[in-house]
Amino acid sequence: xxxxxxxxxxxxxxxxxxxxxxxxxxxxxxxxxxxxxxxxxxxxxxxxxxxxxxxxxxxxxxxxxxxxxxxxxxxxxxxxxxxxxxxxxxxxxxxxxxxxxxxxxxxxxxxxxxxxxxxxxxxxxxxxxxxxxxxxxxxxxxxxxxxxxxxxxxxxxxxxxxxxxxxxxxxxxxxxxxxxxxxxxxxxxxxxxxxxxxxxxxxxxxxxxxxxxxxxxxxxxxxxxxxxxxxxxxxxxxxxxxxxxxxxxxxxxxxxxxxxxxxxxxxxxxxxxxxxxxxxxxxxxxxxxxxxxxxxxxxxxxxxxxxxxxxxxxxxxxxxxxxxxxxxxxxxxxxxxxxxxxxxxxxxxxx
Amino acid sequence: xxxxxxxxxxxxxxxxxxxxxxxxxxxxxxxxxxxxxxxxxxxxxxxxxxxxxxxxxxxxxxxxxxxxxxxxxxxxxxxxxxxxxxxxxxxxxxxxxxxxxxxxxxxxxxxxxxxxxxxxxxxxxxxxxxxxxxxxxxxxxxxxxxxxxxxxxxxxxxxxxxxxxxxxxxxxxxxxxxxxxxxxxxxxxxxxxxxxxxxxxxxxxxxxxxxxxxxxxxxxxxxxxxxxxxxxxxxxxxxxxxxxxxxxxxxxxxxxxxxxxxxxxxxxxxxxxxxxxxxxxxxxxxxxx
Numbered sequence: 001x002x003x004x005x006x007x008x009x010x011x012x013x014x015x016x017x018x019x020x021x022x023x024x025x026x027x028x029x030x031x032x033x034x035x036x037x038x039x040x041x042x043x044x045x046x047x048x049x050x051x052x053x054x055x056x057x058x059x060x061x062x063x064x065x066x067x068x069x070x071x072x073x074x075x076x077x078x079x080x081x082x083x084x085x086x087x088x089x090x091x092x093x094x095x096x097x098x099x100x101x102x103x104x105x106x107x108x109x110x111x112x113x114x115x116x117x118x119x120x121x122x123x124x125x126x127x128x129x130x131x132x133x134x135x136x137x138x139x140x141x142x143x144x145x146x147x148x149x150x151x152x153x154x155x156x157x158x159x160x161x162x163x164x165x166x167x168x169x170x171x172x173x174x175x176x177x178x179x180x181x182x183x184x185x186x187x188x189x190x191x192x193x194x195x196x197x198x199x200x201x202x203x204x205x206x207x208x209x210x211x212x213x214x215x216x217x218x219x220x221x222x223x224x225x226x227x228x229x230x231x232x233x234x235x236x237x238x239x240x241x242x243x244x245x246x247x248x249x250x251x252x253x254x255x256x257x258x259x260x261x262x263x264x265x266x267x268x269x270x271x272x273x274x275x276x277x278x279x280x281x282x283x284x285x286x287x288x289x290x291x292x293x294x295x296x297x298x299x300x301x302x303x304x305x306x307x308x309x310x311x312x313x314x315x316x317x318x319x320x321x322x323x324x325x326x327x328x329x330x331x332x333x334x335x336x337x338x339x340x341x342x343x344x345x346x347x348x349x350x351x
Numbered sequence: 352x353x354x355x356x357x358x359x360x361x362x363x364x365x366x367x368x369x370x371x372x373x374x375x376x377x378x379x380x381x382x383x384x385x386x387x388x389x390x391x392x393x394x395x396x397x398x399x400x401x402x403x404x405x406x407x408x409x410x411x412x413x414x415x416x417x418x419x420x421x422x423x424x425x426x427x428x429x430x431x432x433x434x435x436x437x438x439x440x441x442x443x444x445x446x447x448x449x450x451x452x453x454x455x456x457x458x459x460x461x462x463x464x465x466x467x468x469x470x471x472x473x474x475x476x477x478x479x480x481x482x483x484x485x486x487x488x489x490x491x492x493x494x495x496x497x498x499x500x501x502x503x504x505x506x507x508x509x510x511x512x513x514x515x516x517x518x519x520x521x522x523x524x525x526x527x528x529x530x531x532x533x534x535x536x537x538x539x540x541x542x543x544x545x546x547x548x549x550x551x552x553x554x555x556x557x558x559x560x561x562x563x564x565x566x567x568x569x570x571x572x573x574x575x576x577x578x579x580x581x582x583x584x585x586x587x588x589x590x591x592x593x594x595x596x597x598x599x600x601x602x603x604x605x606x607x608x609x610x611x612x613x614x615x616x617x618x619x620x621x622x623x624x625x626x627x628x629x630x631x632x633x634x635x636x637x638x639x640x
Contacts, residue, residue, distance in 0.1 A: 063609035167587075169607065206509040206591030220488055222508075333608075340608050341418075347595040348420050 026053045027271040030068060031080040033058040036131075036288055037279060046278050052271040069094040074265035077272040083118040083257040084328045086127045095261040097124035102273040105280045105299060112322075113298040118329065119259055127259030128276050129298035134246075134316070134325060135171055136253035138228035138236075140218050141243035151179050151249040153225055160203055164217060164226030167207035169343035170331060171254070172197060175227055178252050178326070185329035194342060201350040211235070218242050234311045235293035246311075248321050255325040257298070393615035411616030421600070421617065425624065428597035431514070432580040436572050438519045443526030443571065448560070450527070451534035452542075466527050474521060478588050481517045482508060485589070509591025517585045522578070526571040533567030534560070569636045577625055581618075597621060 031037040038056045047053055057076070059065035062085050069079060069089065081089055089095045100106040106114070109129050119127035137154070139147060143162070154163055165172060174184040176193035187193060205223055208214045211232045217223045219242060233246040260276045262269060278284055285302035288294045289312060296316045297303050306313045315321070331339075392398065393412070397405040415421045446466065454462055469477060484490045487506035495503060507513045537560065545555050561568075583598030590596075597617070604614030 061606065061609065067609075201592065204592045206594075209587075220486060222486060222488075336608055337610065340603060341420075344595070344600055344603065345420055347592070348423055350592050350595075 025051065025268065025271065026055050027078060027268055027275050028055045028057065028076045029078045029080075029275065030057050030059060030065060030076045031078075032060075035080070036284075036292075036294060037078075037080065037275075039288065039292065041287070041291070042278070042284055045284075046275060049278075050271065050274045052268070052274065054275070066092075066094070069263055073263075074267060076263045077266040077268045078275050079261050079263055080130065080258055081127060081261050082328075083116060083127060083129075083259050084330045086118050086259060086261065087330045089261065090121055090126045093264055095126055096264045096266070097126060098128060098262055098276075099273070100125050100128070102270075103128060103277045103280075105277050105282075105301075108282075108299045108301040109280065110298060110300040113257060116257060116327070118257070118327075127261045128280065129257055129259045130279055131295040131297055132255060132257040132327075133295035134230040134248065134253045134255050135166075135175070135227060136230060136233075137225060137247040137249055138214075138233040138244050139225045139247055140221065140223055141245055142221060143224035147245060147247055148225070149247070149250050151251045153247075153249075154179075154200060155203060159224045161205055162222070162224040163200070163203040164205055164208050164214065164223050165200070166227055167209050169340040170336060171227065172343050172346075173339045174254050174328070176200075178249075178254065181251065184254055184326045190342070194346070197346055198349070201346060204350075207347075215240055215242055215244075218244055230316060231293060231295040238311070239293055246315065248315070248324070250324065252324040252326055255327045257327060258295075259298075389615045390619065392612050393619055395612045398609070398611050411613045412620065414613060415617060415620050421597070421620075424595065424597045424600060425621065428580045428582075428621075429624075429628075431518070431582075431586075431596060432576045434515060435518045435522060435579045436576045438515065439523045439526040439575050440568065440572065442519065443523045444530050444568065447527045447530035447534055447567075451531050451537075452539075463531075466524055469520060470524050474584065477521060478517055478585055481513070481520065481589060485513050485516070508589065509594070511590065511593050513589040513591075514586050514594060517589045518579055518582060521585065522575045525574045526568075529567040529571035529574065530564055531567070533564040537563045565636075573629065577629075580625060581621055 029037050036042070038058075043054045043056075057068070059068060062082060065079065065081065066085070066089060069076065070092070079089075079095070081095070086095075106128060113129035113132065116129065119125060119129065137148075137151065143159070153159070154165075165175070173187070173193060176197045177184045177187045179196050180189065180192045182188060182193070205217070206213075208217070208226065211229075214226065214228055214232065215236050218236070219240075225247075228244075228246070230246055233244055236242045236244040260279060262272045262276075266272055280297065280299045280302065282297075282299060282302040282305040285294065285297045285299065286305050289306060289310065294312070296312045303313055303317060308314070394407050394409070395405050396408050396410070399405055450459060450462055450466070482489075485506075486492070486508035487504065489505075489508070491507070492505040495505060507516070541559060541563075542555065545559050550558065581598045581601075583596065583602045586594040586596045587599050587602075588594075601614050601617045601621075604610045604617065
């Protein structure tokens with residue numbers, strides 16, 4: 001089982017070594033695979049408009065992204081960083097301040113996202129908000145006559161063995177924090193979270209790890225309810241025609257914000273600014289939502305350009321929702337490991 | 352093999368060298384070097400790649416002993432390895448016997464091909480196809496309910512039996528192959544001699560066939576037991592909430608929290624435990640073989 005990791009490590013080292021040379025009119029972008037920035041139609045349009053050539057590289061975890069930035073100074077021009085990791089990247093001097101006056105669409109970003117304290121230090125902007133979304137609940141419509149409103153539905157005896165939760169320690173612990181009425185970024189009573197999650201375990205069918213897992217379980221009618229990402233629930237309903245609907249429980253939900261940054265030593269800062277501007281442009285966003293399905297844009301004008309009944313406008317834009325969601329703040333490595341230890345213990349005790 | 356070469360004449364070694372170099376070069380580059388890097392990592396506080404200060408420590412190994420969780424999981428994984436190996440013997444040995452001693456010619460080739468076939472498909476594909484068969488409303492459930500006059504509910508998916516089924520399916524060809532080779536080598540005249548001296552079928556099996564095919568059984572068992580103990584893909588996909596094993600938590604350390612040092616330390620503890628088990632078992636097995 002060690003071999004694939006090692007091969008991956010060796011390959012990665014080889015890639016690092018060979019990819020150190022970047023030319024000036026190329027824009028090197030580092031992002032998740034299949035996450036907007038690598039859509040062929042978007043790249044073609046950008047290359048035609050600006051004359052820059054886009055070179056995409058991908059990461060599979062935030063830790064991998066940080067490692068790639070550390071080991072390849074000067075290679076990347078644009079990097080997509082979850083706002084909760086922006087602080088760490090800035091503290092390690094991996095990203096540089098952004099001159100937002102060069103990004104015309106920045107002015108349309110909604111004030112609460114642009115003003116996020118996670119993306120700015122000493123009055124300088126280190127991240128341009130791109131999209132945001134929720135980790136909330138989704139239900140199998142066949143199992144409910146009226147959608148539930150409370151997170152407590154996950155613990156309802158009626159759904160025993162038909163509940164799913166993502167196999168992710170941080171998400172599980174933060175979900176437990178919401179269920180026990182705590183602040184996800186400042187969990188005071190970890191024992192309560194543990195007890196709450198322990199009592200959830202007998203309800204669970206399985207842990208999901210990818211969108212495909214979730215959709216397959218609904219398609220074969222194996223689950224009633226589970227944690228799910230807002231954008232994925234939308235995609236399941238509109239693109240895969242599955243009986244899935246998102247529930248944002250009255251107790252709240254975990255929200256995340258993704259932003260673009262420019263690494264220290266980027267060779268093509270002008271190209272990077274142009275690329276970021278395109279990514280937050282309403283035209284790109286509407287096309288992305290229609291063709292592929294996407295999270296909610298941080299650009300207010302981009303959301304407004306969607307049809308009135310679009311999920312990302314109607315449900316996610318509801319002011320009542322904004323009031324009860326909690327944005328994820330940075331998590332230290334020690335916390336992350338403590339969460340994983342707790343999560344593993346819960347999973348072992350259920351055996 | 353190396354010993355034989357060394358005791359051979361000097362000229363023998365020289366002529367053997369070009370034949371050995373590719374294999375040993377490959378082993379050095381692909382296995383020895385990365386593995387030593389992992390040993391090195393397992394004694395570190397931080398991965399040097401992360402750019403943080405690091406130092407040498409034994410903490411990663413101490414973590415294993417400090418938390419009962421890892422011991423519980425290691426025992427669960429060892430039990431899984433034993434169960435899967437046992438089922439592979441139960442299913443694979445008779446099949447190998449029939450292949451080696453009953454079928455001849457074309458029909459043997461055809462049956463042999465059927466045994467090897469799962470080997471040629473991708474492991475992940477096999478696991479996902481089991482997922483389609485085992486779940487409620489899946490192929491097995493639907494087929495049985497179509498035939499049986501009464502209603503039964505089969506939902507094996509996301510359970511311990513599902514993990515066993517998936518792993519046995521993946522590994523049973525090893526058992527068939529190793530047992531087939533030793534069974535085929537048994538001289539038919541020995542069997543005829545036994546029979547002419549009045550041995551019953553059971554006595555033949557116990558006194559002649561099993562002892563002579565023991566090397567194949569042992570080799571097959573070792574080939575299956577070791578990878579099953581460290582398996583993580585099958586438990587994760589088929590096991591559901593009961594699918595946490597030692598292999599899956601090692602994977603978590605590498606993938607979820609990027610704690611390579613702890614992941615590496617846990618891997619080497621597993622390696623040590625497996626080696627100890629094989630060493631303890633070897634006198635018994637040697638005698639049997």
